[in-house]
Amino acid sequence: MQDATVRGTARTEAISKRRRAVFTGLVPYLHGEDLYTALWLWQDKYSDGPAMALHQFINEFACLIEQQVRRSDIHRSLVAAMSKDEVELAPDPYADMLAYRERRLPESKLSAAVAPEDAAPLPATVVLEAVLHALFRQLDEEYPVLTDKLRRYLSHHLAGVDLALGPFSELSQWLSGLRPHLNHAYSEGQMRALVHIAYVGGCEYLGPVQIDTLLARAVEEAEHLPQARHFAPGRLL
Amino acid sequence: MLTSRNKNIVRTVSALCLISVSAPALAAGQAASFQVSMDTVWLVTAAALVFFMQAGFALLEGGMVRSKNTVNVIMKNYVDACVGSIVFWLIGYGLMFGANHSGWFGTDHFLLGNAEHMDYSLLLFQTMFAATCVTIASGAMAERTRYESYLLGAIGITAIIYPVYGSWAWGSLYTGSGWLKQMGFIDFAGSTVVHSIGGWVALAGIMVLGPRLGRFDADGRARPIPGHNLTLVALGGFILWLGWFGFNGGSTAAAVPSIGLINLNTHLAAASGAVGAMATMWLGRRPILMTTTVNGSIGGLVAITAGCATMEPMFAVITGLVAGLVLVGGEAFLQWLRLDDVVGAVPVHAFCGAWGTLAAGLFKTGDLFNPTQVTVQFIGVAAGFLWAFPLSLLMYYAIDKTIGLRAGTLDEQRGLDFTEHSEIGYPEFQTAVTHDK
Numbered sequence: 001m002q003d004a005t006v007r008g009t010a011r012t013e014a015i016s017k018r019r020r021a022v023f024t025g026l027v028p029y030l031h032g033e034d035l036y037t038a039l040w041l042w043q044d045k046y047s048d049g050p051a052m053a054l055h056q057f058i059n060e061f062a063c064l065i066e067q068q069v070r071r072s073d074i075h076r077s078l079v080a081a082m083s084k085d086e087v088e089l090a091p092d093p094y095a096d097m098l099a100y101r102e103r104r105l106p107e108s109k110l111s112a113a114v115a116p117e118d119a120a121p122l123p124a125t126v127v128l129e130a131v132l133h134a135l136f137r138q139l140d141e142e143y144p145v146l147t148d149k150l151r152r153y154l155s156h157h158l159a160g161v162d163l164a165l166g167p168f169s170e171l172s173q174w175l176s177g178l179r180p181h182l183n184h185a186y187s188e189g190q191m192r193a194l195v196h197i198a199y200v201g202g203c204e205y206l207g208p209v210q211i212d213t214l215l216a217r218a219v220e221e222a223e224h225l226p227q228a229r230h231f232a233p234g235r236l237l
Numbered sequence: 238m239l240t241s242r243n244k245n246i247v248r249t250v251s252a253l254c255l256i257s258v259s260a261p262a263l264a265a266g267q268a269a270s271f272q273v274s275m276d277t278v279w280l281v282t283a284a285a286l287v288f289f290m291q292a293g294f295a296l297l298e299g300g301m302v303r304s305k306n307t308v309n310v311i312m313k314n315y316v317d318a319c320v321g322s323i324v325f326w327l328i329g330y331g332l333m334f335g336a337n338h339s340g341w342f343g344t345d346h347f348l349l350g351n352a353e354h355m356d357y358s359l360l361l362f363q364t365m366f367a368a369t370c371v372t373i374a375s376g377a378m379a380e381r382t383r384y385e386s387y388l389l390g391a392i393g394i395t396a397i398i399y400p401v402y403g404s405w406a407w408g409s410l411y412t413g414s415g416w417l418k419q420m421g422f423i424d425f426a427g428s429t430v431v432h433s434i435g436g437w438v439a440l441a442g443i444m445v446l447g448p449r450l451g452r453f454d455a456d457g458r459a460r461p462i463p464g465h466n467l468t469l470v471a472l473g474g475f476i477l478w479l480g481w482f483g484f485n486g487g488s489t490a491a492a493v494p495s496i497g498l499i500n501l502n503t504h505l506a507a508a509s510g511a512v513g514a515m516a517t518m519w520l521g522r523r524p525i526l527m528t529t530t531v532n533g534s535i536g537g538l539v540a541i542t543a544g545c546a547t548m549e550p551m552f553a554v555i556t557g558l559v560a561g562l563v564l565v566g567g568e569a570f571l572q573w574l575r576l577d578d579v580v581g582a583v584p585v586h587a588f589c590g591a592w593g594t595l596a597a598g599l600f601k602t603g604d605l606f607n608p609t610q611v612t613v614q615f616i617g618v619a620a621g622f623l624w625a626f627p628l629s630l631l632m633y634y635a636i637d638k639t640i641g642l643r644a645g646t647l648d649e650q651r652g653l654d655f656t657e658h659s660e661i662g663y664p665e666f667q668t669a670v671t672h673d674k
Contacts, residue, residue, distance in 0.1 A: 014645075192647075199650045199671070203451030207460040208649075211451070212303070215650075216669035234673045237651065 015047050015162075018082070020089040025081035027090060029074050034065040036100040039093060040187075043162075047189045054078055094162065121183045123227035124235075128191045129174075129182045130225055131233055134218035135198060139206075142214075146205045151175045153201035154194070161193045188235060195236045273355070275492035280358045283487020287365035290480030291318045291372065297473025297535075298376035299662075301464035301528060301580045305652025305671065306380045307662035313375035313384070317391055318368045324395040325367040330360050333400035337409035340416035342401050359410060362487055366431050369484070370399045373435030376580030378442040380462075381449050381649055384657040386642045390442065393632045399434055402624050406430045406617060421610065422617040423601065425499075426488035428543035428593035429621045436587025437622055439578065441629035445637050448577030450649050459572040462579075467527055474531035478507050481538045485545045495546060502545040503538065506557035510537015510589075513561020521565070529565060532581045536564035536589035543590075543614075544597030552600035559596070560589040591618045 022042050030038055038061040046057045058071050058078070081089065121129075132154075140147045155175045158168055166184055171194070173179040186194070195215070202211030215237075222233035295314035299307045327348055335343025346352075349360050371394045378387065405415040406424050424430050453459055464470060485503045486496045514533025518525050537557030544556065567584025578584070598614035599606055636642050648656040651672035655661060 196647050196650055200450060200646055204455075206451070207454070207462070208449065208451040209303075209460075209462055212305075212669040212671055215671055219670070232673075234670070237671055237673045 016092050016094070017086060017089070018047065019043065019094060020086075020092050021081040021084065022078060023093045024084065024088075024090045025078035026074065028077060029069055030065070030067065033100075034067045036097060037061065037065055039097050040100075043097065043187065043189055045188055098164070121181065122185045123230035124188070124191065125182050125185055126227040127222050127225060127231050127233050128186060128194065128236060130222040130227075131195060131218050131236055132198060134221040135202075135214055138214045138217060139202075143206060143210075149205055150198065150201045153204070154198050157197045157201070158194075160197065161190050163190060191236050272492070276490065277354065277358050279492040279496075280362050280487055280490055283483035284358075284362040284365050286480045286483025287362070287369065287487065288318070288480075290365075290369055290477050290484065291315075293473045293476030293478075293480055294369075294372050294376070295473070296469045296476060297531070298379060298580050300466040300469030300471075300473060301376065302379045303462065303652070304465040304663055304667060305654055305661075305669075307465065307654060308658050308660050309384065309653035310375060310379045311662075312658060313379075313387055313391075314372050316388060317372040317375060320388060320391055321368040321371045321395045322364045324392050325364050325400070326360065328396045329367055329400040330363060331400075332397070333403040334359070334363065334408055334410040335404075336411045337404050337413035337415055340405070340414065340419065342404045343408050343413075346411065359490065362490070366427060366484075367395050367399055370427075370431045370435040371395050373432065373582050373586045374439040374442050377439035377578045377582035378446055379579040380653065381446055381644050382442070382653075383641055383644050384653070386636045386640055389636055389640070390438075390629075390633060390642075394435075394438055394629070398438060398625050398628055398632075399431075402434050402621055403430050405620065417613075417617050417620065420613050420616065422613050423547060423597045423610070424543045424594055424617065425546045425597070426485045426542045428539060428541075428590040428597070429618055431590075432539045432542065432586040433590030433594070433618065433621050434625045436583050436585070436590055437625040438629040439582045440576075440587060441626055442633050442642075443576050443578050443583070444630065445633040446577075446643050448575065449579075450646060452577045453575050457575055459575075464528065470528055470531055474534060477535055478504075478538065481507065481542075485542055489546070498550075499545045501550055502541055502548065502553035505550055505553045506537040506541030506545070506560070507534040508537070509554045509557030510534045510540065510560045510564070513537070513558035514565050515561070516558075517562045517565040529568070529581070532568075532585050533561040533564050536560040536585045539586055539589040540593030540596060543594045544600060547597060547602055548600040549602055552596070556593060556596040556600065560592055563588050563592050591622075594618050 019039070019042070023039060026035055026038055041061050041064060042057055045060075046053050054075065058074055062069055062071055136147050136151065139150060152175075155172055158171055163171070163186075167186055167190070170179060170182060170184050174182055199211055199215055202214065206214075219233045219237065222228060225233075291314055295311045298314065299311045302310050330349060331345055331347035332343050335346040337343045346356075349356060371391045374390065374394070375387065405417040406422055407418065407430060408415040449462065451460060452462060481503050482500045486500045489496055489499065511530050511534035514529050514536065515525055518529060537560045540556050540560035540563075541553050545553065548556070564581070564584045567588040568578075568581050571578050571583060576583075594617060595611060595614050598611040601607065601610060604610060633642055644653060644656065652661075655672040661667065
């Protein structure tokens with residue numbers, strides 16, 4: 001358990017360092033709205049991605065932004081930034097990214113907008129809840145002792161996910177059974193991180209073989225939801 | 238007038254007369270040339286058999302991992318053969334077999350070219366050995382090692398760790414000699430030189446990596462993480478067994494009659510290794526696992542590799558039986574230490590290799606249980622450990638601290654096939670998909 005906590009903290013630090021590297025690599029070529037659009041795209045979709053996803057990231061943001069960019073130059077710049085020492089990197093832009101997102105919320109091109117409390121949840125949130133719920137239900141059926149343990153594990157490790165206060169407390173309450181449903185919107189990266197923490201916890205308590213099966217089944221179950229047509233549950237993996 | 242039949246008889250008799258007149262000189266030259274050709278054919282064929290062992294390792298290890306890591310582990314085996322061969326030709330062969338005046342490493346025959354035909358044959362054969370040594374770590378470190386980092390380690394093994402120790406025990410083919418060889422160390426085909434060295438590297442690798450997610454529970458008990466295809470494991474075992482006839486038989490480097498005894502001993506030790514492992518499981522009231530049985534036969538093969546040319550078949554059987562016991566005990570010992578060796582490479586190669594090297598000293602034909610020889614064997618085993626283990630520990634530690642050795646936990650969830658190669662081993666038959674399709 002202690003190992004997993006250490007790994008969670010290390011993961012957050014690693015993402016922060018990679019975010020700084022991406023920022024450092026993009027700054028010479030992008031600015032203003034385009035820069036933040038690219039940074040949020042990376043944060044939501046590629047922060048947990050494999051290293052070779054860099055090409056895919058550049059191609060995707062080049063389609064999103066208005067400015068014409070030379071992809072090869074940006075790729076070289078990103079690769080160079082990724083190999084720099086921490087002291088050479090620009091500071092973490094996360095606070096500025098959050099401020100930008102708040103300013104741009106109504107017309108944001110990004111999927112992670114925060115839904116109002118009383119609005120219907122976004123399909124992605126419904127899918128996330130369904131996957132986690134199916135995972136806990138299966139655990140309850142097969143290993144009842146472990147369900148609460150895994151819920152607590154997830155609660156304890158929420159700090160490892162970059163969450164604003166609202167979603168953080170909503171998730172904490174939902175995991176403690178004080179709230180029936182999730183309503184906030186979460187970025188794809190955040191949701192993936194949450195499912196992954198549940199997976200790591202499952203490995204600790206149950207072993208990797210069983211949790212592989214349970215997680216795959218939970219995702220399969222969620223695929224039958226109508227919301228799955230808008231947000232495929234597989235994107236949480 | 239001679240008939241056509243009589244003409245043929247005359248020709249034949251004339252030819253025979255000619256041969257009988259020049260026979261002694263011609264026969265000696267032709268026999269030598271024929272022997273060289275036979276040696277070359279045997280060595281190159283044996284090299285091909287040893288190369289085929291790479292396929293055996295790939296299948297054995299591929300079957301022992303979960304389906305989401307199959308491509309990754311097979312890629313490691315495949316690329317070990319590729320990268321290992323090039324690096325061994327560049328540096329390894331010279332360090333191992335080049336002129337060795339100090340007794341510690343070879344100093345020429347790097348980037349071998351413009352050489353004698355037999356040199357090329359020997360390089361080919363020895364390259365396959367290097368590939369075997371380097372690929373041992375891949376299975377132990379499976380399912381949680383970054384691909385690039387693993388390859389960097391493989392280069393270190395083929396360039397330095399394996400050939401330097403090899404030069405102590407086997408160098409040189411040209412001038413000078415290794416210090417262990419001078420002491421009378423017996424390791425005919427490499428129980429220690431190839432297998433224990435690879436096994437100690439694997440041990441260092443798994444120590445730096447740590448266990449896979451969830452391999453041990455909170456109380457330290459090992460959780461089984463079964464391989465996805467035991468048919469592949471068995472086929473891999475058979476292929477390794479077949480390849481070993483080239484590994485040991487080819488180590489004569491010549492087409493000589495002793496190959497029969499060598500390969501008989503090889504076969505008997507493999508068979509008794511499996512029987513020894515099964516008997517140990519049975520006596521320990523444990524299920525008779527196929528994976529452990531196959532590993533038992535490989536343990537027997539590893540153990541007999543040192544002494545296959547210098548012991549009688551009865552002792553080959555004993556060597557194999559004890560190897561089976563060492564294997565099962567070694568697996569339990571590693572689990573007790575909470576070390577996660579996915580395929581059992583450390584007990585099979587390191588522990589059984591060490592046992593086999595001692596057995597070569599104990600059971601030497603005409604010089605049974607000679608304490609001097611056993612002491613020399615022990616020195617060889619200890620030198621192998623003291624060279625390979627700390628150095629590879631340092632190497633993997635340095636890799637871990639610089640570019641990172643261990644894959645992230647998300648990669649473990651998704652499987653290294655997807656995260657490291659963007660390829661899935663069984664795209665149509667995955668039963669538990671834990672990555673985004």
